[in-house]
Amino acid sequence: MDNISKLIEKFSQFPGVGGRQAKRFVYFLLSQDKNYAQALSTIILQLSDSVTKCSHCFRFFLSSSIDASVCNICASANTDKTLLMIVAKDVDLENMQKSNTFNGRYFILNGLMSIASKKDSVGLRTTELVREIKRAIEEDNLQEIIFAFTVNPEGDNTKMFIKQLLQPLIEKHKIKITTLGRGLSTGTELEYSDSNTLKSALQNRE
Numbered sequence: 001m002d003n004i005s006k007l008i009e010k011f012s013q014f015p016g017v018g019g020r021q022a023k024r025f026v027y028f029l030l031s032q033d034k035n036y037a038q039a040l041s042t043i044i045l046q047l048s049d050s051v052t053k054c055s056h057c058f059r060f061f062l063s064s065s066i067d068a069s070v071c072n073i074c075a076s077a078n079t080d081k082t083l084l085m086i087v088a089k090d091v092d093l094e095n096m097q098k099s100n101t102f103n104g105r106y107f108i109l110n111g112l113m114s115i116a117s118k119k120d121s122v123g124l125r126t127t128e129l130v131r132e133i134k135r136a137i138e139e140d141n142l143q144e145i146i147f148a149f150t151v152n153p154e155g156d157n158t159k160m161f162i163k164q165l166l167q168p169l170i171e172k173h174k175i176k177i178t179t180l181g182r183g184l185s186t187g188t189e190l191e192y193s194d195s196n197t198l199k200s201a202l203q204n205r206e
């Protein structure tokens with residue numbers, strides 16, 4: 001495979017990017033001078049060195065020190081650590097944070113389960129979630145888990161699966177389980193919801 005085709009293939013693996021768009025990216029790069037590609041590849045290469053994944057919520061954050069393994073949300077004394085919101089993706093967390101409506105902690109599940117699957121989907125952080133919830137119960141006096149998934153069959157299926165998975169822990173420690181209110185319209189992704197919608201969805205959680 002030639003380099004143009006290879007790069008088109010790489011770009012088309014990006015979320016939301018189709019083959020035609022990937023091609024446009026490649027021809028855009030070709031039309032720039034060499035410095036542009038050089039600078040871009042340097043940023044990409046340095047990305048993983050400057051960014052750390054939080055060991056509690058699994059969010060990517062810019063690490064100021066090499067030792068930091070926990071992000072500023074998880075580490076902050078102002079965060080209400082008795083609340084844990086489970087979201088599918090990093091961008092969902094970012095949007096929720098931007099709306100300034102939630103003061104608790106998060107957990108990024110890394111996707112949703114397909115409706116066909118009754119079992120654990122590959123790539124979802126279910127083992128990590130159970131471990132994190134056990135830790136939060138012990139160390140942070142966790143009181144409530146909030147599901148914040150897109151209102152669609154995949155979101156519902158994932159919620160059911162996670163609820164079953166956590167059932168023993170929930171019962172034993174009397175943890176409240178809630179879901180963002182139906183202010184979120186069906187199919188609307190959390191990452192595209194505006195601040196007011198998120199605020200009312202959080203207030204109307206049930």
Ligand SMILES: [Zn+2]
Nearest residue numbers: 054057071074
């Ligand atoms: Zn964190």
